[in-house]
Amino acid sequence: MARPPQHSLYRTFPFVSYLRVYEPLDAFDDAAQLAIMEQRARGRHETEILERTDAVRRLVRVVSDPFPHNATDLVRVLHFPAEEGITNRLYCPNQLAVRASLAAESLGESIRGPLVDVLVPEVAREAHAARLDPDSFADSLAKLHTRSATWGVPFGWFVLLHEDDHTEVVEDDGRVQTVRLSAPVPQAIERARAASAALALAAPELDLLDELAALTEWLEVFDPEAVVELDYGPVADLVFPDDSPSDVRLGIESLAEGDMGGAAAAYRRLASRWIPIRQLARAS
Template identity: 60%
Template structure:
């Protein structure tokens, strides 16, 4: 299965994820039972299974990209605690909800004929019947995972710093992913500081709205949660990556009125990610 997953990853567009992991007590009794039943698998086994499941969905004989499983699955993050011991945090995959939202977002961005091939109306109708609408509405309101393909939104880098907890996942000599993590309280403080600086010195930048949205999103979760930036296969294209440092330096330069320093930081950042976007157009 691991070999199949490695091959599949190479054919999937590089996708990064911003996730929020909550402590066990933030979940219902039913969810805690599901978490306890899944603890044995481990994070990398989860990621491998996710890639294999994705491949199976897109290669079905009858076109239907939606997941059919109903039981929620949870990623586990082990984050260093104050006493030196790691503490487990959990992120529900919410795959059915995310797949439904992704299919809806294709409307208006794709020709109807192509959309019908990729997401046929019968598959869409069957997926709607499988959804528990109360659970779907709750997941939409508190979606734990955000994703970005062929790049990472610059606002995400505001939440993390280069000296935060970092995990590099490798397969032989190849980087599979890089994951930066920090407490949501720190991430919120960073987002608010950056938003305040932008509001005063560069209110026209789209990042101001992005940071406002990220701050509102992070406040939906337990105050002791952990936020994770998972580069995914994007790490292969940019790591080692100075983006968190460049974003921080740019924001600090703005706050100090150093417009030249802020512009230089932005140029480094934009140049780095322009290369990734050019690869997207080339593919």
């Protein structure tokens, strides 16, 4: 079977970006390690194809039911540069069943009325809940490896990554399909704490402070050898090369130094880049 072109896989709507944490093999239990070993040789591009193909298959079912049905959970593999020219192989389980449950819950909170039952019928939600193992669900919920955002990248995510971190640019036929930045989790936590300390003194009213607190708490549950990855997704084609990590950092530094002009300039650059993208969510 011919492999679909990359642009058909990445140019999806709405734009979705991901923040993922990859851990070493020994951070997982025995059952998870066995599943990882079965998939560790598969390339990243093939994993993305499998995920999108499965998503389409679930969406076009005759009976409306977007939930996974006992399918093998995918695992992404990250080859992260280490010392002496070697790379470490790290893993991020997709945890699709748990994330689908959370997405359905979030949808129910944001959309009221009969539309929810059309998109996610109650019978499908009940069947999905019955398929879940309570213990496994609780463990995955306590250590969820993936966060997602639609129509743009949350500014707090840019605090964790810098523009000179390990970067992978995926291109095809003149388009940037996605950009991925990655950094060690301890370094990301240190950056978040430093930014939080600066904001707590200079601008404690900013929502960014609460966002950074939540991100820090989330990252602290992972292995010290873990790596966090920002995957822009298809929105990368509209913003790359992207100065958002440096603009967020400069904005926070300017606030800490009492330079309101510098902070305002950094925010204007961010707004000019991301507000038009977020407005696409309301476009007809």
